Amino acid sequence: xxxxxxxxxxxxxxxxxxxxxxxxxxxxxxxxxxxxxxxxxxxxxxxxxxxxxxxxxxxxxxxxxxxxxxxxxxxxxxxxxxxxxxxxxxxxxxxxxxxxxxxxxxxxxxxxxxxxxxxxxxxxxxxxxxxxxxxxxxxxxxxxxxxxxxxxxxxxxxxxxxxx
Numbered sequence: 001x002x003x004x005x006x007x008x009x010x011x012x013x014x015x016x017x018x019x020x021x022x023x024x025x026x027x028x029x030x031x032x033x034x035x036x037x038x039x040x041x042x043x044x045x046x047x048x049x050x051x052x053x054x055x056x057x058x059x060x061x062x063x064x065x066x067x068x069x070x071x072x073x074x075x076x077x078x079x080x081x082x083x084x085x086x087x088x089x090x091x092x093x094x095x096x097x098x099x100x101x102x103x104x105x106x107x108x109x110x111x112x113x114x115x116x117x118x119x120x121x122x123x124x125x126x127x128x129x130x131x132x133x134x135x136x137x138x139x140x141x142x143x144x145x146x147x148x149x150x151x152x153x154x155x156x157x158x159x160x161x162x163x164x
Contacts, residue, residue: 011032016031023092026100066083078153127149
C-alpha cells in the first residue's frame with residue numbers, strides 16, 4: 001500500500017518531535033538533514049501511522065500501529081484515527097508522555113493530534129493553529145485532512161462510508 005504522497009515538496013521539520021501541549025508530542029520517522037529518527041524510552045505511549053524497521057520504540061513501551069495513507073481515508077481508517085486520538089487523550093489525561101508519529105510528522109500525525117486536542121477541549125481551528133505553531137507551518141497541509149477535521153471525524157467517517 002502506498003502510504004506517502006510523492007508530490008509533497010515540503011521539507012520535514014528539523015526536530016524529531018515537538019511537544020504540542022504538555023504530554024502530547026508529534027513527530028516523524030525522518031527529519032530534515034539528519035539520520036532517521038529512532039524512538040527509545042522517551043515516551044510512555046507511541047502511536048505510529050507509518051512504520052520502519054529499527055525506528056523503535058523498544059519492547060516494553062506501549063506501541064500501537066495503524067497503516068495510514070497520506071491521502072483519502074476509508075471509513076475504517078478514519079475510525080482508527082478516532083481510536084488513536086482517544087488513546088492519546090486518555091494517556092495525556094493520565095499524565096503519560098505520548099508521541100504520535102508518521103513519516104515526517106506533518107499530516108497523518110497532525111490529523112490524530114488535532115483530533116486529540118479536540119477531545120481535550122480545543123476547537124478545530126485552535127488545534128490546527130497550535131500544531132502549525134508548535135510543529136511546523138507545513139503541518140496539516142493535506143487539505144482533505146483539514147476537511148475531515150472541520151466536518152468532525154464521526155461525520156467524515158459516516159460520509160466516507162456512504163461511498164462503499
